[in-house]
Amino acid sequence: MTSSTALICDTEAWKDLKKHVEDIKKTHLRDLMNDANRCESMMLEFDGLLLDYSRQRATVETMNKLLKLAKDAQLPEKISRMFNGEHINSTENRSVLHVALRAPKDAVIMADGKNVVPEVWNVLDKIKEFSEKIRSGSWVGATGKPLEDVVPIGIGGTFLGPLFVHTAPQTDPESVECAKGRQLRFLPNIDPVDVARNIKGLNPETTLVVVVSKTFTTAETMLNARTLREWITAALGASAVAKHMVAVSTNLALVEKFGIDPNNAFAFWDWVGGRYSVCSAVGVLPLSLQYGFSVVEKFLKGASSIDQHFKSTSLEENIPVLLGLLSVWNVSFLGYPARAILPYSQALEKFAPHIQQVSMESNGKGVSIDGLPLPFETGEIDFGEPGTNGQHSFYQLIHQGRVIPCDFIGVVKSQQPVYLKGEIVSNHDELMSNFFAQPDALAYGKTPEQLHKENVSENLIPHKTFSGNRPSLSLLLPELSAYNVGQLLAIYEHRVAVQGFVWGINSFDQWGVELGKVLASQVRKQLHSSRTQGTELDGFNYSTTTLLKRYLETSSEPQM
Numbered sequence: 001m002t003s004s005t006a007l008i009c010d011t012e013a014w015k016d017l018k019k020h021v022e023d024i025k026k027t028h029l030r031d032l033m034n035d036a037n038r039c040e041s042m043m044l045e046f047d048g049l050l051l052d053y054s055r056q057r058a059t060v061e062t063m064n065k066l067l068k069l070a071k072d073a074q075l076p077e078k079i080s081r082m083f084n085g086e087h088i089n090s091t092e093n094r095s096v097l098h099v100a101l102r103a104p105k106d107a108v109i110m111a112d113g114k115n116v117v118p119e120v121w122n123v124l125d126k127i128k129e130f131s132e133k134i135r136s137g138s139w140v141g142a143t144g145k146p147l148e149d150v151v152p153i154g155i156g157g158t159f160l161g162p163l164f165v166h167t168a169p170q171t172d173p174e175s176v177e178c179a180k181g182r183q184l185r186f187l188p189n190i191d192p193v194d195v196a197r198n199i200k201g202l203n204p205e206t207t208l209v210v211v212v213s214k215t216f217t218t219a220e221t222m223l224n225a226r227t228l229r230e231w232i233t234a235a236l237g238a239s240a241v242a243k244h245m246v247a248v249s250t251n252l253a254l255v256e257k258f259g260i261d262p263n264n265a266f267a268f269w270d271w272v273g274g275r276y277s278v279c280s281a282v283g284v285l286p287l288s289l290q291y292g293f294s295v296v297e298k299f300l301k302g303a304s305s306i307d308q309h310f311k312s313t314s315l316e317e318n319i320p321v322l323l324g325l326l327s328v329w330n331v332s333f334l335g336y337p338a339r340a341i342l343p344y345s346q347a348l349e350k351f352a353p354h355i356q357q358v359s360m361e362s363n364g365k366g367v368s369i370d371g372l373p374l375p376f377e378t379g380e381i382d383f384g385e386p387g388t389n390g391q392h393s394f395y396q397l398i399h400q401g402r403v404i405p406c407d408f409i410g411v412v413k414s415q416q417p418v419y420l421k422g423e424i425v426s427n428h429d430e431l432m433s434n435f436f437a438q439p440d441a442l443a444y445g446k447t448p449e450q451l452h453k454e455n456v457s458e459n460l461i462p463h464k465t466f467s468g469n470r471p472s473l474s475l476l477l478p479e480l481s482a483y484n485v486g487q488l489l490a491i492y493e494h495r496v497a498v499q500g501f502v503w504g505i506n507s508f509d510q511w512g513v514e515l516g517k518v519l520a521s522q523v524r525k526q527l528h529s530s531r532t533q534g535t536e537l538d539g540f541n542y543s544t545t546t547l548l549k550r551y552l553e554t555s556s557e558p559q560m
């Protein structure tokens with residue numbers, strides 16, 4: 001058991017795991033995988049999902065030691081404190097209650113002495129009503145036309161989560177029907193190219209802009225909001241803002257100051273982190289406008305199902321807990337800092353970019369939650385691409401170069417089945433053949449002895465040898481419905497929290513993004529004064545000065 005200020009690496013459980021690494025180094029997955037009892041004990045089902053973590057470089061003993069580490073880290077207590085609304089985001093003095101966003105209407109989740117679920121559902125009901133007005137055409141634009149196209153403006157978690165959840169149903173037959181005749185285009189980047197790409201072919205008369213920002217101060221989002229306000233007012237007049245712009249924010253004062261009617265603003269709360277906000281109006285509003293609230297409600301229910309599992313299931317049967325502990329094992333003990341997220345579904349192509357932010361902005365920290373410097377690395381370097389695309393991109397490295405633990409995510413039922421006459425398998429079976437084969441290729445590898453038996457020429461044997469022993473896990477979803485997408489989201493959100501709880505860091509603040517913003521504002525001031533008053537460059541090092549000089553001398557940006 002650790003005191004509140006001790007570091008997890010000072011615990012007996014941590015030291016025991018460090019010693020245990022030597023035991024694991026003597027094993028190879030090609031042997032571990034032959035132990036059916038071990039493999040059976042490392043497979044888990046819940047609510048239609050099947051998790052297989054038997055290809056992790058771990059034994060039953062490893063798992064027991066990791067569970068001991070979890071207890072020493074007070075993991076059960078920290079999970080409870082999160083669900084109980086305690087201010088576990090201590091540096092910002094906030095609760096962490098994204099689970100409340102998808103709680104059933106009759107649930108009770110307290111924050112600062114108040115049940116927050118009623119206000120969550122007030123917003124959800126408002127979104128339902130508003131999205132029905134827009135989709136039915138009873139709310140029309142300034143020229144009386146229905147608003148068929150929606151442009152949410154937002155960046156970071158305000159963008160990546162909604163984009164992931166928007167991408168998955170685009171090929172789901174039920175959702176496709178619901179979205180007929182509508183477009184949803186996310187605008188995150190301040191790069192004017194992103195604006196051009198996202199308004200291309202859109203008509204201000206039939207477009208609704210949703211300004212999404214928790215703080216309503218993020219520079220990129222607010223300049224993009226002013227850019228699209230200009231796009232709308234130039235075409236339709238200043239009064240058109242009231243019909244063509246709405247907002248999602250915690251900062252309703254700034255929403256009103258921007259010129260959006262607070263009645264057309266959808267609130268969320270300080271106890272929702274940006275990267276955990278997709279189940280708030282941040283994601284629910286744009287997605288309900290595109291697919292209808294009933295589809296989005298299924299997504300919320302899927303997430304809520306995992307929340308209950310996470311909250312109430314014993315650690316050894318708890319999917320997010322096991323995934324989080326295995327991540328800590330790979331990063332802190334086996335020395336594998338990266339992780340590849342490999343969904344064998346093109347509909348999940350935006351899942352890895354979302355989890356990259358959730359994971360790396362949450363756990364890329366250098367001090368403990370109490371501010372103590374950490375003598376060990378935290379956080380994972382997450383990346384990923386759908387299979388089979390990744391196999392033609394970076395799989396060479398993961399098979400024969402660095403060891404990168406992989407998450408393989410597969411779907412049993414394709415959203416879009418194709419089976420050509422004469423083909424030996426359907427297209428989905430072809431995809432899934434790789435989903436099932438790649439983990440074993442990584443685990444077993446191929447030895448020189450095997451290559452000799454295959455009469456591979458001597459000079460090629462070193463090049464065709466696969467060391468194997470490369471860990472992965474496989475998660476098999478029954479299908480990719482809105483409900484399953486919600487399950488997947490919540491599993492990975494809670495997995496990230498488990499890692500942070502064990503490492504003893506604050507996974508819910510993000511002070512690391514501030515310094516770059518401060519320096520950028522200094523450059524912004526310099527660019528402004530150089531362009532408007534010809535001010536000499538001052539206050540930058542030689543390199544930045546040289547770069548800025550070249551930029552200013554050759555730039556075609558308009559001179560004010």
Ligand SMILES: O=P(O)(O)OC[C@H]1O[C@](O)(CO)[C@@H](O)[C@@H]1O
Nearest residue numbers: 156157158213214215218274275
């Ligand atoms: O929603 P806001 O306040 O505009 O913040 C946008 C994004 O910027 C961050 O605060 C930092 O990247 C993210 O956590 C957040 O999702």
